[in-house]
Amino acid sequence: MTALFGIDLKDRRVVVAGAGNVASRRVRRFLAEGADLVVVAPVATADIRQHAQHGDLVWHERGIEEADLAEAWFVLAATDAPEVNDRVAAWAEARRVFCIDASDASHGSARQAALSRHGDLAIGVISTGTPDPRRIRAVRDALAAHVDAGEVDLRRRREGHGRVILVGAGPGDPGLVTVRGRQALAEADVVVADRLGTAELLVSVPYDVEVINVGKSPDTHPVPQDRINAILVEHALAGRTVVRLKGGDPFVLGRGGEEAHACIAAGVPVEVVPGVTSALSVPARAGIPVTQRGLSTAVLVTSGHAGADATAVTAMAEGTTVVVLMGVAALPDIVTAGLAGGADPATPVAIVESGTTVEERVTRGTLADIVRFAGETGVKPPAVIVVGNVARPDLLASQIAATPPRSG
Structure with a gap:
């Protein structure tokens, strides 16, 4: 009968006999576990040789000997010769060291789980x-x-120390949240959510998970940042797993750094799960590459709340792509400052509203006329503004924009 156990191999000696394709696949797993890895084989694959050159493992370029198992905690017999593998398994058995026999699992004392x-x-x-x-x-x-997929409730059943997980929800399409982000939601006792980019993700959260909406709009900030920080800390100190679900990426104009700092100062463990930032993904979904060889090799991401600072003005004047988040209200000032700073009035501009969702809409123009067009079309937040030659409508948009965003 076979039992399934977890073994911590970090910094423990693992000896691998053989260095062919089978051994190479298993070696990657041992390296990921942080094992002290020794490979013994007269010939090795290019992958194992490269790991040895980088110091990830030690490779003895010869046949396996019983003495090689002297300090081993775990052994893998993966040579091309079944009789050698069986012999290595017998050596390991005599030393009471667990061993996987790649030729015949029944001859070894361990099996590697998928x-x-x-x-x-x-x-x-x-x-x-x-x-x-x-x-x-x-x-x-x-x-x-x-x-x-978030179909399993991963919440802890035993009481433990509380923690905070800052999760980037992505730009709005629920398919663009990371795998780790969905996992974190399944672990949450409490979810503290933004207004934008999170609604569909909350549908799968169990009913008894407490959801606290701290969302903001351009003119309404019902929950100040200091209070949000306090909410995270209070629930975590009460022993709960708190997911702070933030639109885009937590650290790209999302004040995630302030929230992480508040947790650290209170002694609360905090994990950051990066998200797909709207600064790059929203233009991409609309067919706008923020960098393109021959047009722009750099991109500046800035906040509309800061207006057009000197760096943004210089970037516009020099042809660098400028991406403005939360900039609808400040658009006239940004355009005025850019033109006054020497930007070409013919510089293309694209405004993508509700990017990656079924409500996505793109308004295009140039620095000379985008304010007028935005007013005529009634552009509203949330929107991402892209200034630069990459926003030309004839670049990629006509081919890519035909692909509809996900609706859920």
Whole structure:
């Protein structure tokens, strides 16, 4: 009968006999676990040789010997010769060291599980009878997809220390949140959510998870930032897992740094899950590459709340792509400052409203006329403003914009 256990191999000696394709695949797993890895084989794949050159592992360019197992915690017998693998497994058995025999799992004392990770959880699948690697990988992948889709409640059942997870929800399309972001939502006891870019993600949250809406609009800030910081800390100190769900990326004009600092100052563990920032993804979905060889090799991301500062004005004048978030109200001032600073009036401008959602709309013009066009079309937040030659409508937009955004 086979039992499934978790083994911590970090900084512990793992000896691998063989350095072919099978060994190479297993070596990557051991390296990811932080093992002290020694490979013994007369010939090695290019991948193993490269790892050895970088110092990731030690490669002894010879055949395996029993003495190589002297300090081993774990052994993998993965040579091309089954009789050698069986011999290595016997050496390990005599030393009471767990060993995987890649030729015949029944001759070894351990089997390697097909593993998937989900935050601080891992799911492992093994065969208890005749080994069937493709079968266990298929089962693992199906389970992993189910968990990562947010279909499993991952909340802790035992009381523990509270923590805060800052999650970037992406620009609005729920399909653009990261896998880790969905996992974090499934772990949450409390979700503190922004107004924008998070609504559809909250549909899958269990009813007994407390959801606190701290969203802001351009003219309304019902929950000041200091209070948001306090909410995160208070719930975490009460032992809860708190997900701070923020539109875009937490650290791109999202005040995530302030929230992280508040947690650190209070002694609350905090994890940051990066998000797909609207500064890059919204233009991309609309067919606007913020950099393009021959047009712009740099991009400046700025906030409309700051207006057109000297850096943004210089960038516009020099042809660098400028992306403005939260800039609808400040658009006239930004345009005026850019033109006064030497920007070409014919510089293309695109304003993408509600990017990556079914409500997406793009208004185009130049620095000379975009304010008028924005007024005529009634541009409203949330919107991303792109200034620069990459915003030319004939560049990519006519081909890419035909692809509709996800609706959920």
